[in-house]
Amino acid sequence: MTIDSGFNHITVLLDEAVEALAIQGDGCYVDGTFGRGGHSRLILQHLGPQGRLLGFDKDPQAIATGQALAAEDGRFVIVQRSFAEMGSEIASQGLAGKVNGVLLDLGVSSPQLDDPERGFSFMNDGPLDMRMDPTRGVSAAEFIANAPAEEIARVFKEYGEERFAKRMANAVVARREVKPFERTADLAEVLKVANPAWEKGKNPATRAFQGLRIHVNNELADLEAGLEAALDSLEVGGRLVVISFHSLEDRIVKLFMRKLAKGEADNLPRNLPVRFQAFEPKIKVHGKAQFASEAELKANPRSRSAVMRVAEKLR
Numbered sequence: 001m002t003i004d005s006g007f008n009h010i011t012v013l014l015d016e017a018v019e020a021l022a023i024q025g026d027g028c029y030v031d032g033t034f035g036r037g038g039h040s041r042l043i044l045q046h047l048g049p050q051g052r053l054l055g056f057d058k059d060p061q062a063i064a065t066g067q068a069l070a071a072e073d074g075r076f077v078i079v080q081r082s083f084a085e086m087g088s089e090i091a092s093q094g095l096a097g098k099v100n101g102v103l104l105d106l107g108v109s110s111p112q113l114d115d116p117e118r119g120f121s122f123m124n125d126g127p128l129d130m131r132m133d134p135t136r137g138v139s140a141a142e143f144i145a146n147a148p149a150e151e152i153a154r155v156f157k158e159y160g161e162e163r164f165a166k167r168m169a170n171a172v173v174a175r176r177e178v179k180p181f182e183r184t185a186d187l188a189e190v191l192k193v194a195n196p197a198w199e200k201g202k203n204p205a206t207r208a209f210q211g212l213r214i215h216v217n218n219e220l221a222d223l224e225a226g227l228e229a230a231l232d233s234l235e236v237g238g239r240l241v242v243i244s245f246h247s248l249e250d251r252i253v254k255l256f257m258r259k260l261a262k263g264e265a266d267n268l269p270r271n272l273p274v275r276f277q278a279f280e281p282k283i284k285v286h287g288k289a290q291f292a293s294e295a296e297l298k299a300n301p302r303s304r305s306a307v308m309r310v311a312e313k314l315r
């Protein structure tokens with residue numbers, strides 16, 4: 001596996017995210033989504049000789065880049081695991097409850113999207129894979145080949161927010177009886193024909209592809225587990241910084257932070273006779289959701305959907 005695949009990733013909200021971590025020079029930090037290390041390199045610039053940075057990624061190409069960085073910089077360690085499992089990794093390094101900041105820059109990197117061989121793209125034909133770690137789990141082709149129509153429809157609807165999920169799933173199942181899906185362009189074409197309402201400026205397969213990608217990579221369950229694990233790993237005063245790229249992710253982050261900052265009672269109707277129970281917030285939310293600046297949007301159109309939220313552990 002080469003480190004430089006020729007596909008680059010432009011880091012989103014680079015300065016903003018690193019500033020939000022409020023880095024202490026001798027602190028210990030976690031980059032849960034190393035990617036090509038844009039955030040990690042800037043974090044390392046802010047760390048002194050005693051500082052430490054632990055990086056996670058599922059993707060073998062990201063790991064190869066991380067290993068090269070680790071060989072140059074002894075303060076950095078990279079681990080090929082989901083950030084959902086960061087708790088046990090951090091504990092095994094004796095750092096549980098001692099981490100000063102965790103960053104999650106969610107979703108896929110540009111190299112994953114742009115390299116047709118990774119199978120994420122409906123624009124550029126490639127093998128229908130979509131796994132961040134192609135050595136584990138079930139590829140998109142395997143899922144599409146074996147899942148019942150109802151399950152495929154659920155994935156398109158729940159994770160892709162596709163209105164015509166059922167119709168598109170039925171079309172996929174009808175076609176696979178004749179010939180299995182092996183390529184992204186083939187699947188995109190069938191989805192396109194089955195989608196009766198094309199949205200302006202959007203490929204008609206976009207939502208279904210998003211749904212498949214989220215399902216194949218277990219993205220939402222990983223995020224929920226990762227947020228809990230990050231909070232457990234932080235020491236009091238530590239920061240959690242999360243960048244989301246679509247509403248499903250951002251909703252999970254927002255509700256997680258709200259629940260810990262304001263308590264469950266926040267969700268109850270105001271007129272219910274609930275007895276007052278002292279709620280002690282576990283985190284403090286810093287500021288409002290933050291978006292890319294005009295300048296960043298111009299330089300990197302992929303930053304348009306980025307939303308950053310920041311919290312600090314209180315107890």
Ligand SMILES: C[S@@+](CC[C@H](N)C(=O)[O-])C[C@H]1O[C@@H](n2cnc3c(N)ncnc32)[C@H](O)[C@@H]1O
Nearest residue numbers: 011033035036037038039057058059082083105
């Ligand atoms: C948006 S990119 C991060 C880019 C990075 N901040 C940079 O500046 O290069 C997201 C990365 O997170 C990885 N990733 C996504 N979900 C993950 C998970 N649950 N565990 C570990 N890595 C994950 C992807 O493989 C991808 O490399």
